[in-house]
Amino acid sequence: MSQKWWQQQLPKLVLSPSFALVLFFVYGFILYTGYLSFTDSRMFPSNELVGFANYEKLFALRHWKIAITNLGIFGGLYIGICLVLGLMLAIFLDQKIRGEGVLRPIYLYPMALSFIVTGTAWKWFLDPGIGVEQIVQSWGYTDFEFRWIKDRTMAIYCIVIAGVWQTSGFVMAMFLAGLRGIDGEIMKAARVDGASSVQLYRRIIIPMLRPIFLSAFVVLAHMAIKSYDLVIALTNGGPGRATELPATFMYSYTFTRNQMGVGATSAMVMLMTIAAIIVPYLYSELKGSKKS
Amino acid sequence: MKIRALALALGVAASGAVSAAGEVEVLHWWTSGGEAAALNVLKDDLSSKGVSWADMPVAGGGGESAMTVLRARVTSNNAPTAAQMLGYDILDWGKQGAAADLNAVAAKEGWDAVVPAALQNFAKHDGKWISAPVNVHSTNWVWANKAIFDELGLSAPINFDELVATLEAIKKAGYTPLAHGGQAWQEATIFDSVVLATGGVGFYRKALVDLDADALGSDTMKTVFDRMAILRSYVDDNFSGRDWNLASAMVIEKKAGMQIMGDWAKGEFLNAGQKPGDDFMCFRFPGTSGAVTFNSDQFMMFKVGSDRRDAQNQLASSIMAPSFQSAFNVVKGSVPARTDVSDADFDACGKKGMRDLASANANNTLLGSLAHGHAAPASVKNAMYDVITAHFNGEYSSADAVSELVAAVDAAK
Incomplete structure (x- = not known):
């Protein structure tokens, strides 16, 4: 065996254990979940195949429709508001203001908390009995009412609020990095040509941040789809079942309701949704890197 | 010689655990103050009989997380001696063939005669006792x-x-x-x-x-x-x-x-x-x-190797002992799972609960x-x-x- 052979094989050898583990524990179990979604598994996995019965059952469930609708509301608002807010904060912070070093971490730190902590803190905050409503009323505005979290039509927006609070700082950091990466010469050139600040941002800088928008969108979209802990801590799916999301649905059907088949089916639907977002993104990224 | 000395030393070190009847491993979710105190009654009773208690608490009110842990343990062939369980879950496990057979203990101690019939439906599978009810909540x-x-x-x-x-x-x-x-x-x-x-x-x-x-x-x-x-x-x-x-x-x-x-x-x-x-x-x-x-907390017993079976039977017998049923339920707030326990130690609500249970059992108005x-x-x-x-x-x-x-x-x- 020559030394050259070793040098060629060594990286593969070193990588193979982790490759094998990922292959088994991630992709293996994805396949297994896919298999379970076609069986009549209840408390335990079963091998009795039932075709697409679980998929038909799933989409007939009112509970699942609520979860999907909630995901639409939550995902849309969460991603949209985080992007807008993050971009605004980043642009403001980019004005070479004093104290940026203090302000930046203040916006960024919520990201360091887990969603459980965020959810619990906001639960107390939004609770009419001890939170905002109680405080404002104690200031003398006794007519003040803010009880969204107890209202089944508004509770989902409470989750949006808490989610946005947690993540917009992170999106800001992404945009800030993007802004710092823009060549100062371009801005100077635009100024010389007489562009106003608004024009400068609208026509030049924001279009140049396009790749950042894409990355931020992908990060936010998958966080929205898999968000579980935030809902559990903030509302636990309530009032009633008004704030269930697909992730909480999947857990409860698989592990507490003894309907593992339906749970696996919902997991597969979630996977396909995420794949629909991630795969085109990866594809365009890989294609882009080949070009350069 | 050396080997014997070593064996002796090991024997002394381990004597606490294996001396008489062995060890039971119990999965439960009674971790809050009052519940843990109630469970100590059982632990003390067992240790007086030489059975040591390996605690396996999984916190979380309704036992949802405990069930997830249990499923993983049993599917990997590492079942605990017993697990706290409720209602239909017990029967589901029975159907999986994972449950122990307690009929020998039950027959010796006459469980059939003293446990309300509606409750037996949840403690027996296929005519076999697989579970020991601890209490009845109504x-x-x-x-x-x-x-x-x-x-x-x-x-x-x-x-x-x-x-x-x-x-x-x-x-x-x-x-x-x-x-x-x-x-x-x-x-x-x-x-x-x-x-x-x-x-x-x-x-x-x-x-x-x-x-x-x-x-x-x-x-x-x-x-x-x-x-x-x-x-x-x-x-x-x-x-x-x-x-x-x-x-x-x-x-x-x-x-x-x-x-x-x-x-x-x-x-x-x-x-x-x-x-x-x-x-x-x-x-x-x-x-x-x-x-x-009603609902009833039970300890469901799993199939274990013959070396652990004596301890398991002892656990089942201790759970069903009238003295334990009384002591435990006074602390827990529920009533005993057998109808022949003295109500002397219970407060007014507990006494009423026990009377109601006995008469509901007699009149077939005891409902899950x-x-x-x-x-x-x-x-x-x-x-x-x-x-x-x-x-x-x-x-x-x-x-x-x-x-x-x-x-x-x-x-x-």
């Missing part, structure tokens, strides 16, 4: 603040109309009439009682146990939902998501008139230094006296609680939860709730 109780009742000259209502009148009087006096926490299982706990009060024992069995579509879709069921809506109107606005013990605290602190909750609520009153009869009242949900909706997984399997139970809680939160009219209930049960069966 869920059709109302816990009321005595001071408020005295102040307003009220007494325990005996039918639904009187209950509404009582709630109305409490409301007029400026208290929250009904302390309630907006969680699906709590709403279902009230639902249990309302179904029983509205339709009677036969209807309860037909609708919630047999899952008869006609009964589920009947006018009686519509009345049940109408009554749930009436009760909803006596709950304060800030109820959603509140834990049951905080609702009990509202009654204890004289902010609310009463709470509809299982007998574990009594522990909260006792912990607050209140006395049954003097500070708080316990009575059956109006219209349900004579019948008992839907809310606590003793009437229908988990999938059906949760499907009903969805409808009950959605209706309670105002999403459905009563008529819609009835048709949704029929559809949900049908889909989950």
